[in-house]
Amino acid sequence: xxxxxxxxxxxxxxxxxxxxxxxxxxxxxxxxxxxxxxxxxxxxxxxxxxxxxxxxxxxxxxxxxxxxxxxxxxxxxxxxxxxxxxxxxxxxxxxxxxxxxxxxxxxxxxxxxxxxxxxxxxxxxxxxxxxxxxxxxxxxxxxxxxxxxxxxxxxxxxxxxxxxxxxxxxxxxxxxxxxxxxxxxxxxxxxxxxxxxxxxxxxxxxxxxxxxxxxxxxxxxxxxxxxxxxxxxxxxxxxxxxxxxxxxxxxxxxxxxxxxxxxxxxxxxxxxxxxxxxxxxxxxxxxxxxxxxxxxxxxxxxxxxxxxxxxxxxxxxxxxxxxxxxxxxxxxxxxxxxxxxxxxxxxxxxxxxxxxxxxxxxxxxxxxxxxxxxxxxxxxxxxxxxxxxxxxxxxxxxxxxxxxxxxxxxxxxxxxxxxxxxxxxxxxxxxxxxxxxxxxxxxxxxxxxxxxxxxxxxxxxxxxxxxxxxxxxxxxxxxxxxxxxxxxxxxxxxxxxxxxxxxxxxxxxxxxxxxxxxxxxxxxxxxxxxxxxxxxxxxxxxxxxxxxxxxxxxxxxxxxxxxxxxxxxxxxxxxxxxxxxxxxxxxxxxxxxxxxxxxxxxxxxxxxxxxxxxxxxxxxxxxxxxxxxxxxxxxxxxxxxxxxxxxxxxxxxxxxxxxxx
Ligand code: MSK
Numbered sequence: 001x002x003x004x005x006x007x008x009x010x011x012x013x014x015x016x017x018x019x020x021x022x023x024x025x026x027x028x029x030x031x032x033x034x035x036x037x038x039x040x041x042x043x044x045x046x047x048x049x050x051x052x053x054x055x056x057x058x059x060x061x062x063x064x065x066x067x068x069x070x071x072x073x074x075x076x077x078x079x080x081x082x083x084x085x086x087x088x089x090x091x092x093x094x095x096x097x098x099x100x101x102x103x104x105x106x107x108x109x110x111x112x113x114x115x116x117x118x119x120x121x122x123x124x125x126x127x128x129x130x131x132x133x134x135x136x137x138x139x140x141x142x143x144x145x146x147x148x149x150x151x152x153x154x155x156x157x158x159x160x161x162x163x164x165x166x167x168x169x170x171x172x173x174x175x176x177x178x179x180x181x182x183x184x185x186x187x188x189x190x191x192x193x194x195x196x197x198x199x200x201x202x203x204x205x206x207x208x209x210x211x212x213x214x215x216x217x218x219x220x221x222x223x224x225x226x227x228x229x230x231x232x233x234x235x236x237x238x239x240x241x242x243x244x245x246x247x248x249x250x251x252x253x254x255x256x257x258x259x260x261x262x263x264x265x266x267x268x269x270x271x272x273x274x275x276x277x278x279x280x281x282x283x284x285x286x287x288x289x290x291x292x293x294x295x296x297x298x299x300x301x302x303x304x305x306x307x308x309x310x311x312x313x314x315x316x317x318x319x320x321x322x323x324x325x326x327x328x329x330x331x332x333x334x335x336x337x338x339x340x341x342x343x344x345x346x347x348x349x350x351x352x353x354x355x356x357x358x359x360x361x362x363x364x365x366x367x368x369x370x371x372x373x374x375x376x377x378x379x380x381x382x383x384x385x386x387x388x389x390x391x392x393x394x395x396x397x398x399x400x401x402x403x404x405x406x407x408x409x410x411x412x413x414x415x416x417x418x419x420x421x422x423x424x425x426x427x428x429x430x431x432x433x434x435x436x437x438x439x440x441x442x443x444x445x446x447x448x449x450x451x452x453x454x455x456x457x458x459x460x461x462x463x464x465x466x467x468x469x470x471x472x473x474x475x476x477x478x479x480x481x482x483x484x485x486x487x488x489x490x491x492x493x494x495x496x497x498x499x500x501x502x503x504x505x506x507x508x509x510x511x512x513x514x515x516x517x518x519x520x521x522x523x524x525x526x527x528x529x530x531x532x533x534x535x536x537x538x539x540x541x542x543x544x545x546x547x548x549x550x551x552x553x554x555x556x557x558x559x560x561x562x563x564x565x566x567x568x569x570x571x572x573x574x575x576x577x578x579x580x581x582x583x584x585x586x587x588x589x590x591x592x593x594x595x596x597x598x599x600x601x602x603x604x605x606x607x608x609x610x611x612x613x614x615x616x617x618x619x620x621x622x623x624x625x626x627x628x629x630x631x632x633x634x635x636x637x638x639x640x641x642x643x644x645x646x647x648x649x650x651x652x653x654x655x656x657x658x659x660x661x
Contacts, residue, residue: 324395542569542599
């Protein structure tokens, strides 16, 4: 990895950072330099769950000797801290999912008029999984039943989440055996907070098992519910062309950025921005039109479904404003730096907070209400048009942008391997068995100003595909790849190993598949389950030649995601310092003990080269255990012929029309 990168590996971002330094504008990059992490809290050795402390469990022999005022040892403290991170991450994804469930219910009952069921085929697929009758019933009745079932998953006190049964049977059996099958999402979060409060659960292994139970409620509950409802309401993604980086902003158009995580208002803004009256309004203010752009995961939602360009991930938010071209940035929830309100004062940009749950001092607040979604979206777009006139010439105008292909849902990946009538995961499994594809890596998670931002994502992305590893990416990992120009089929020709290149060329896909926002990591869970069901590899998620990597993570949500992958049977590698690094015992449990029980694990490794080596080692060992052909670049075993685009179209011409994809 290039050790000379300064603050960001994204050249356009680096230019803006330098411009900002010249103009004495501070960003997260300077703050990260000035504000070093507390070495005690960073490794999980600080306990502040009561007011006898905070207790700092430090010293040479802290693991054996140190304890808090109450007597809590380091392992208890580190485990408690991690479980609280998981609970917070689960709460964030799942509260988003709850809102989506209520929006689906309101759309189905006609309580809100601006949203309808867009993807009936997906609705039926979900209804079938939930055991809801759908044949011959009105679509809205089915949608209402689906919404109500999902809502049960939040407050259920006993039993299990509905979606656990989507996992392979063997994976489910492990969860039952170790008592980590989640009951209700809220219940697990609540119990996590209880158990980690002063004087309750002190056994690190026992605490961490509940951490996994909570994390599973996130993955197979909150995240999966959010993904599926978003698909039902706004459409299941399929490949779409777009652009990424700061060059997406237009000098002569109104630039409106949607930032955060929730898709509902953003969808409505996308809709409203093409209304003739609104375009005429923009023109009346001197602009040639309205240009929408995205940031973070709201960006991923509208990129995947509408090809709305993205300005990038988490660390790009202040920099976007510093282009001087953003007229309005609307923000909803999660991963929004309050610093954007401060930096916007130096420019003409208006920050508009829209969630009833999230305000920022100094920002304008226009509260989203799904009953008036279109009206509110129009109001926001008009604010952007009005503010266009206030645009000044200052700013670091950047023209860099890259083409992107995004929109790889589970359903599309299945379809691309055989068309509508023979959709399956067989070709992917066969390509892995033959050694054409060495394995699969989920490259996900945040970008982080504490490392050369996006740099580790880029390094791992290029090295992994060079090693014939197919990448599925989500969240800001996708933005990191997109703003580097990596999300195109051409990337395979230039950088992929011979086997992966052949597969990508045959199907016409990039070697890095953009699967969506951070909640859409659930798509990776269902893909792994489908691969297990298809046969020829592992019959559970554990044991697959696959690894999850979040090289630049920073969010508690990322910890919840990492843990639900580990509990589902995936070895997970996180970058940076370990938040439990102070405790050898907790580290041992999360690597060795979890591996024995779930065939998954969670490692923290700051060195990118070691991350790569560890990922390839896990993949090769899984291949060996499955008795697959030893991976050798350029030497493949026999496999089924992949269906190319022409063959797929031919098959479809012969087939009768069908709903959806
Ligand atoms: S936005 S959680 S910085 S991926 Fe989903 Fe990006 Fe991480 Fe937030």
